Amino acid sequence: MPLEALFPENIIMQQNPEMKVADLICDGEWVIPESLLDLFEPSELPVLDGKGDRKIWTEFSVDSAYELRGIVPADDKMKKIKFQLASRCPFCKNSEENLEHILWFCDFSEIIRNWLGGIFSFTNPISFEDILLLAQNKSPAVKEIWKVAALVTLKEIWFMRNRMVYEEEAYKCEALKKRIISFTKESEVRMSSAMWNSAYSLQILKTFELKCRRVKTVKVTEIFFYLHDPSYFLICCDGSSRGNPGAAGHGFIYRKWNGVFEIVVSGGLGTTSNFLAEIFAVICAGEWAVNQYLLRIYFRSDSQPVISAFQTGKIPWWVITRWNKIKSGLQEWYFVHSYREMNTSADLLDKKGVVLAKGERRIYKQCSNFITRLENPDFPYYRFS
Numbered sequence: 001m002p003l004e005a006l007f008p009e010n011i012i013m014q015q016n017p018e019m020k021v022a023d024l025i026c027d028g029e030w031v032i033p034e035s036l037l038d039l040f041e042p043s044e045l046p047v048l049d050g051k052g053d054r055k056i057w058t059e060f061s062v063d064s065a066y067e068l069r070g071i072v073p074a075d076d077k078m079k080k081i082k083f084q085l086a087s088r089c090p091f092c093k094n095s096e097e098n099l100e101h102i103l104w105f106c107d108f109s110e111i112i113r114n115w116l117g118g119i120f121s122f123t124n125p126i127s128f129e130d131i132l133l134l135a136q137n138k139s140p141a142v143k144e145i146w147k148v149a150a151l152v153t154l155k156e157i158w159f160m161r162n163r164m165v166y167e168e169e170a171y172k173c174e175a176l177k178k179r180i181i182s183f184t185k186e187s188e189v190r191m192s193s194a195m196w197n198s199a200y201s202l203q204i205l206k207t208f209e210l211k212c213r214r215v216k217t218v219k220v221t222e223i224f225f226y227l228h229d230p231s232y233f234l235i236c237c238d239g240s241s242r243g244n245p246g247a248a249g250h251g252f253i254y255r256k257w258n259g260v261f262e263i264v265v266s267g268g269l270g271t272t273s274n275f276l277a278e279i280f281a282v283i284c285a286g287e288w289a290v291n292q293y294l295l296r297i298y299f300r301s302d303s304q305p306v307i308s309a310f311q312t313g314k315i316p317w318w319v320i321t322r323w324n325k326i327k328s329g330l331q332e333w334y335f336v337h338s339y340r341e342m343n344t345s346a347d348l349l350d351k352k353g354v355v356l357a358k359g360e361r362r363i364y365k366q367c368s369n370f371i372t373r374l375e376n377p378d379f380p381y382y383r384f385s
């Protein structure tokens with residue numbers, strides 16, 4: 001439809017009936033007369049790239065679902081540009097029509113969203129952010145199906161609205177559900193994530209008539225934390241970096257033979273790699289032990305490469321002297337590997353260290369919050385692999 005027919009009262013339209021988009025561009029920039037700015041927002045203009053004219057069309061996909069807002073103006077947008085329309089929601093007919101109402105608040109769309117949430121045993125999503133968060137802890141396959149199905153649902157609710165408004169189609173709940181299932185199934189070619197072999201995942205695949213996926217099995221192993229011989233002192237060490245390399249920290253906890261913790265240290269290391277942060281954690285723990293005149297030490301680390309580096313003497317050259325000094329201060333020392341799942345206390349500390357400045361150190365002698373993170377020999381830990 002020509003713009004002139006859409007906006008007959010606009011003075012610019014009256015004076016320039018033949019106006020083209022190119023007339024609004026000068027030296028590669030948009031030049032918009034003020035009275036035209038009532039018709040749209042400057043932010044809605046596409047960025048000029050000087051590549052010549054072309055038709056702009058957005059294909060619907062999961063990623064472009066956010067662009068739903070632009071497909072057809074809901075009544076609120078039409079009203080802004082001075083159209084006189086009765087703006088009633090075509091579904092419930094008792095609320096004002098706008099995109100938020102139709103997608104998230106209308107009783108009719110809620111029935112559809114409840115039905116979809118029911119398939120996945122989720123609560124009813126009430127925003128795009130909810131959709132992205134709800135499947136967080138599910139298998140990769142379920143996450144993928146959920147995102148596709150939820151966004152297809154929003155698209156189909158909106159298209160249903162368009163058909164009701166422009167083609168006078170009646171609202172048919174069951175037909176809408178069928179369309180959602182069939183469009184989700186059509187996206188199968190683009191979905192490839194692995195599933196877990198659970199009744200939950202299988203039921204979802206069956207509902208959407210999707211084929212079974214490659215199964216990712218999870219092996220759960222029960223592991224225990226042991227306290228060592230009373231004549232040894234146990235130091236749990238850990239280092240980590242945010243990014244590799246990135247801001248890094250280390251931490252260690254010294255525990256007596258009966259498990260009571262004596263001291264907790266966390267420190268910042270500046271920017272370094274994960275491996276070096278783990279090396280530093282052992283060095284700092286060792287230096288501290290020597291200063292305390294402790295003679296027999298178990299170093300506990302969750303990094304097998306770091307333990308091997310110390311055991312074979314293949315540690316970075318710039319810590320060799322420090323490590324030799326530590327060794328000469330100790331009578332006996334051993335390394336014990338601990339699974340990450342069981343290195344909970346030191347792991348918490350290096351995370352605290354990451355936010356400290358290089359060389360900055362925090363020492364805790366009593367820390368009640370921390371007690372809950374101490375590894376306990378009386379309970380099993382679980383490792384998922």
Ligand SMILES: [Zn+2]
Nearest residue numbers: 089091092106
């Ligand atoms: Zn409504």
